[in-house]
Amino acid sequence: MPTISKKGKLMPASPIRKLVPYAEQAIKAGKHIYHLNIGQPDIKTPEVALNAVKENDIDILSYSRSEGSEQYRKKLAKYYAKHNIDVSHEDIIVTTGASEALLFLFSSIMDPGDEVIISEPFYANYIAFSTATGVNVVPAICSIDNNFALPPVDTFEKLITPKTKGILICNPGNPTGCLYSKEDIEQLSTLAIKHDLFLVADEVYREFVYDGHTHHSILQMEGIDQHAVIIDSVSKRYSMCGARVGCLVSKNKTVMQTVLKFAQARLSPPTYAQIASEAALDTPQSYFDDVIKEYVERRNILITELQKIKGVKVAVPKGAFYCIVELPIKNSDDFAQWLLEDFDVDGETVMVAPAGGFYSTPSVGINQIRIAYVLNKESLLKAVTILKEALNVYKD
Known part of the structure; x- marks a missing residue:
């Protein structure tokens, strides 16, 4: 049987997209997912x-x-x-x-x-x-x-x-x-x-x-x-x-x-x-002013709510629309998959990006996740509430 290249074997799966099959199954099962995993803004294109x-x-x-x-x-x-x-x-x-x-x-x-x-x-x-x-x-x-x-x-x-x-x-x-x-x-x-x-x-x-x-x-x-x-x-x-x-x-x-x-x-x-x-390129500055104001409000809500969760450590972003969150767990890959397969609050769950894939150093970042705060403020609040409930019941 023909074999694939060494390079192909070494090519990593995306930590952002590799959980998509589990998300698709969750949706088929009737769950609503709050996507905190990918930097797809919900802001309208100019x-x-x-x-x-x-x-x-x-x-x-x-x-x-x-x-x-x-x-x-x-x-x-x-x-x-x-x-x-x-x-x-x-x-x-x-x-x-x-x-x-x-x-x-x-x-x-x-x-x-x-x-x-x-x-x-x-x-x-x-x-x-x-x-x-x-x-x-x-x-x-x-x-x-x-x-x-x-x-x-x-x-x-x-x-x-x-x-x-x-x-x-x-x-x-x-x-x-x-x-x-x-x-x-x-x-x-x-x-x-x-x-x-x-x-x-x-x-x-x-x-x-x-x-x-x-x-x-x-x-x-x-x-x-x-x-x-x-x-x-x-x-x-x-x-x-x-x-x-x-x-x-x-x-x-x-x-x-x-x-x-x-x-x-x-x-x-x-x-x-x-x-x-x-x-x-002709987009007026007012567009960016509104977008930045919105992201600052989202960031502030997200960070404030995350800091209320026992055992959670979060870095405060000064730009972009992401943050790294350290969780009181052993393995965020397992946790992220569990969120999609086995957990929900009233039919809703969250999808996060395990942060280990953002490091090249082995075993670093494996208890961290990346959150993209590209959801509206109400959805962000709901997502953090679900995340808190999940951490309360999750067993490593």
Whole structure:
């Protein structure tokens, strides 16, 4: 019988999606599920984006350029200028989501066996991207005890080996909601320049920053141009997860020329989704003001209610819309499955993402979950109430 590849065997299942079969069975059994497991916002997509597709008169749905339409990239450059990021459209390659941008980048700047340092816990698919490209993840471990603050820069420096090609951060962070300070970004930039490494920042949650804090992009730093790469996406910013449009931004011409070859191999990003994404750039600031106000209220309700549960520890997010929660249990994978298979309160239960999949370090985070507070406030309150009841009766 033919066998699959070693790489295929090593490819991890998504901690966010692997429980879907149990959720489907729960729904068939008549249960209502509050989904705290996935970052699918319930915020409405801006009408200007939807209308751009509905009202378009395309009669031949043709390929776009491999790097994305020039019109969209020029408009993106103006968007970045508003955020004090000085780039031209030639510094941007449009991708099929941020995921493709990272896959292209890993393939462009690292060979199999090379290493990338990532602050941990991190977005679970980073492990999948590293597995797909044969790259080794080296974790810079963060702790819930100090709200997942970035480790001291000397911690990163001690992890650098001859195989290290880059440092990857997510800012604001998924799954922690951690926001890095200007000093954090400056120190990482200095380190990248000192050791001639790439500094890669996943900045898809740039707009989602709370409590008067400011987002600091790596491309705002001095002297970093040849080392810095931004990964970005429309998915969360405009509640357009299904568009699957992202981009890669860098002033390093060699990197961009190399990434373009991978982009050419997959032909082009989706045309209609680029039309929607280009129109979304006209979304008024009032949209974001309302969205941020809503997320702050949701966060505050969630954190307040979680802190009332005995034995629960929770990190307070400063950005994005996720938090890591440590539970008084041994194994969150078992707990999450039990919630779907064997537990309900009046026919309702919750679905969470076990946090172990957001760590590369074995046995770390196995009593934690990630919660995405993308439900309305009433649903969040109900979900936490159910979670509390579940913890009262759950037996490891």
